[in-house]
Amino acid sequence: MTVVKAIEVSHLTKRFGDKVAVDDVSFNVAQGEVFGLLGPNGAGKTTILRMMTTLLKADQGQVKIFGHDTVKEGSLARSMFGLTGQYASVDEDISARENLMIFARLNGLSRVAAKQRTTELLTEFSLVASADKALKNFSGGMRRRLDLAVSLITQPALVFLDEPTTGLDPRTRNQMWATIRKLVAKGSTIVLTTQYLEEADQLADRVAVIDHGKLVKIGTPTELKQQVGGTTLNFTVPQVSQMATTIKLVNAQLKTTVKQVGQRLSVVIRSVDQLGLVLTALQQAKIVITHLTVQEPSLDDVFMNLTVGKN
Structure with a gap:
């Protein structure tokens, strides 16, 4: 089965004076996937997104949107995506309904079609009750939902989301996640920049970690989690007299380092089979253990492993 490429990024580079903000970055995004750009503030995520969406000119490299070069076929490429960011390009003094109508008309919809699309989006983004309030009275979450609604007026196949949940409370963030999942379920391709590890883990099919x-x-x-290391097995040995024997036994089974903090032991296992071997050996040796936990690596571990202290 042929994979349709929604985006092709080739050797993208951008400098601001002496600073290299984006350094020879290449990747592809398949149609229908959620692709996350993950990195700390200043890593270059938003600069990459701005070049992909033609808001910023690259010094080197090429971006194609559904096969169309964003420089040579800029208008055509731009017609294929919607963009929403941390700052909504909307009028504070008029209502959500009026803002959506204006943007719908600017996107070429007739008055009747604009009215219909506005009603659809207000409903889809749970803004009907506040549709006729001025935006200056909106909460951060409502503003963010309206911003996303504006970017979807033309029902684009590709949507760019630049840190869409920054500054939102946990409940509103979960609402935005639900909205993004609905877009994906309808077949949209999503490119998401975020500094939230949980957000990338929850939403993205693939993640590109950007640093410096x-x-x-x-x-x-x-x-990415598997590359950091295996699953961590943690347990407590209540009887201090059994500690040395336990460490020796686990070392013999796994041939790896056992970390000890007080009476708490931690060891990395590569498979469920290894877990079984350790537990069986401990049982046969009549070693009592308590507080057994099995901990999978997280994107936090990936992030720390790949970015901390590296230049």
Whole structure:
């Protein structure tokens, strides 16, 4: 089965004076996937997104949107995506309904079609009750939902979301996640920049970790976690007299380092089979353990492993 490329990014580079903000970055985004650009503030995520969406000219490299070069075929490429960001390009003094109508008309919809699309979006984004209030009275979450609604007026196949939940409370963030999942369910391709590890883990099919303008690693959240290391087995040995024997036994089974903090032991296992071997050996040696936990690596671990202290 042929994979349709929604985006092709080739050797993208951008400098601001002496600073290299984006350094020879390349990746593809498949149609229908959620692709996350993950990195700390200043890593280059938003600069990459601005170049992909033609808001910023690259010094080197090329971006194609559904096969169309964003420089040579800019208008055509721009017609294929919607963009929403941290700052909504809307009028504070008029209502959500009026803002949507204006943007719908600017996008070429007839008055009747604009009215219909406005009603659809107000309903879809749970803004009907506040549709006729001035935007200056909106909460941050309502503003963010309206911003996303504006970007979807033309029902684009590709949507760019630049840190869509920054500054939102946990409940509103979950509402935005639900909205994004609905878009994906309808077949949209999503490119998401975020500094929230949980957000990338929850939403993205694949994640590109960006640091100091470079693409450090790319893969599914699961693949990235597996590259950091295996699952961590933690347990407590209540009887101090059994500690040395326990460490020796676990070392013999796994051939790896056992970390000890007080009476608490931690060891990395690579498979469920290894977990079984350790537990069986401990049982046979009549070693009692308590507070057993099995901890999968998180995107936090990936992030720290790939970015901290690296230049």
